[in-house]
Amino acid sequence: MIKRYAALIRNAWLVDLQYRASIVLWLLWGVTEPAIALGIWWAIAGDGSVAGYARDDFARYFFAVMLINQLTIAWDSWYLDRWIREGDLNYRLARPLHPAHEAVAENIAYKARTASVILVVWLLVAAAWPAVRLPFDPGRWAITAVAVLLAAAMRFFISFTTGLLAFWTTRATAIMELHAGVSLFLAGRIAPLALLPPAVASVAGVLWFRSMLAFPVDLLTGAVHGPAAVLRGLGGQIAWLGVWIVAYRIAWTRGIRKYGAVGG
Amino acid sequence: MPSIVTAERLSKTFQVKVRDPGLRGAVRALFRPRYRDVHAVRDVTFRIEPGEIVAFLGPNGAGKTTTLKTLTGLLYPTSGRVEVAGFVPWTGGPPFKRHIALVLGNRQQLVWDLPPEETFLLNRAIYDIPEADYRERLAELVALLELGDVLTKPVRQLSLGERMKCELVASLLHRPPLLFLDEPTLGLDVTAQDAIRRFLIEYRERHGATVLLTSHYMQDVTALASRVLMINRGRLLYDGALEVLVARIARTKRIELVLGGGDGNRVTAEALAAFGEVKTFRFPNAVLEVRREEAPATSARILAAFPVADLSIEDPPIEEVIRLAFARGVEEGE
Secondary structure: OOHHHHHHHHHHHHHHOOOOOHHHOOOOOHHHHHHHHHHHHHHHOOOOOOOOOEEEHHHHHHHHHHHHHHHHHOOOHHHHHHHHHHHHHHHHHHHHHHHHHHHHHHHHHHHHHHHHHHHHHHHHHHHHHHHOOOOOOOOHHHHHHHHHHHHHHHHHHHHHHHHHHHOOOOOHHHHHHHHHHHHHOOOOOOOOOOHOOOOHHHHHHHHHHHHHHHHHHHHHHOOOOOOOHHHHHHHHHHHHHHHHHHHHHHHHHHHHHHHOOOOO | OOOEEEEEEEEEEEEEEOOHHHHHHHHHHHHOEEEEEEEEEEEEEEEEOOOOEEEEEOOOOOHHHHHHHHHHHOOOOOOOOOEEEEEEOOOOHHHHOOOOEEEEEEOOOOOOOOOHHHHHHHHHHHOOHHHHHHHHHHHHHHHHHHHOHHHHHHHHHOHHHHHHHHHHHHHHHHOOOOOEOOOOOOOHHHHHHHHHHHHHHHHHHHOOOOOEEEEEOOHHHHHHOEEEEEOOEEEEEEEEEEEEHHHHOOOEEEEEEEEEOOOOOOOOHHHHHHOOOOEEOOOOOEEEEEEHHHHHHHHHHHHHHEEEEEEEEEEEHHHHHHHHHHHHHHHOOO
16 A cells, blocks of 8 residues: 555656646645734734734744644545546546545645645744744644644545535535635634634534644644643544544445446 | 356436426526436346457447446446456455456546656556566557557647557556446547557457447447447347347348449449449449348349449448447347
8 A cells, every 4th residue: 555655646746746836826825824814913913912822922823824734734625526527536436446545645745745845934934033933842743743643634534525525416615615714713724713702712612623723733832731631632633533534434435326427 | 157247137227307497497496306317227137258349339328338337336236236257346346446447438547747657657556566567568558559659748748549548558557357448439530549449459369358348439349349239228229249230130231333334335323223222323333222132143133234343242331230220129120
């Protein structure tokens, strides 16, 4: 399986290298949203703080969002939707490799390339701007790495499962767009969850949204206090990952029976 | 030897949403969606033996491709039993998929932006092909398909024919015993079609592969298939040799003549009409259609009556036979 993943990732990178401009555009897209959010909160915070977040805290938060969002984001619903509706799933189903493996390999390829560039950008900015520096804490980084892995896995299954809805509806990507819109607020992309009204923040915590992004970001920036809170967060991630894996299994086994294998 | 493909009472029904035209129909469909059953394949039974080349014949929407996709495990049948290479296709998993190749004339697995060799290398990894085998098979396929320097050009810069040849390479590197080809010559020019046909014949001779294909081009069927499965509206109308089908359907034969004689005693169409139906006449060439069983005797009479430079007895064009078979039904043609 390692050889297969290596070959899939290699091909994904080879395709990327054909389109240098698109890589730059995707990177700009990944950087712009948190940069704008940071600019707004920077202005609002002024010399004081908002719900305990001063300017420097916002800077660290949104740099972490920039990196962790790229490490966990998944585009699979868009690919799946096209594969199913246009029949590109056909030859993938005829190969002795589950199409999900190709999707996972694409994710690894994408994340490795964009996140590494963002990490370099962060390091360069941190060299000049102390506000975005993180304290040296390998233990916290290790736990964050676990949380990022769980979040990436969960977001993959959310995206893949939503894409599988194309077996039943032609609007699978619209559902994913809706999910992306909600997660803008509930996953902490536009503001730390601590800034949301308590009722909304608790919805984000009860559902999977906090586990997607805000929790690993808070872990990295030191906003999760105490082992109990860390374990609660990781437990929530594992539970929701389990739920989405089950949802994926159901959608795949039922959807594939419904597949019309359109086109040639 | 057991059959490599067995289909017993295979049926596949799709549910298709229907709605009335116009805005009112669209709104009604939103609240009260209606569905109707489309029986793409109905009660189809056949067996295919190892090494056979079998063609599915039928008009668009006949059920050929649905049958092919069910045999490859892409589609789940509504009912019936299917066994392919010892596996039930939709539960066979990777071991089953290593036994088959699926080539789709209008869908490609080649990575569009990369040279075809990158897809070949990917398939080498996916199918776990040892390096030495990969090199040997690639060299063989490249030579047979005369691909030359094509391997290093990006796929998007290849011609349709070159792309289809590369699709075949990608699909055959794991050397499957069973090939499913859905319209493999679709849209190709005559030269490329011919190259693909010659390749398939050669490949099958070398490796004994079983081939199932669908095609709209009768030349594919006549050049490749020893047996045809004729499907229309989901039902299997005929299963057997093409020549037998032609003999059953075509009640006539064509006598093709090249007439002799100078301008002074030209044979006329009216004179020929006494021997059969004159299909074309352009001196010195003429084509007569006569009843099948009378063809030898009529030919002898023509030779006795006119100066003839050349005479041949042919079946009607295969396209016409197939058209008749679908129009009248196979049994009626008897």
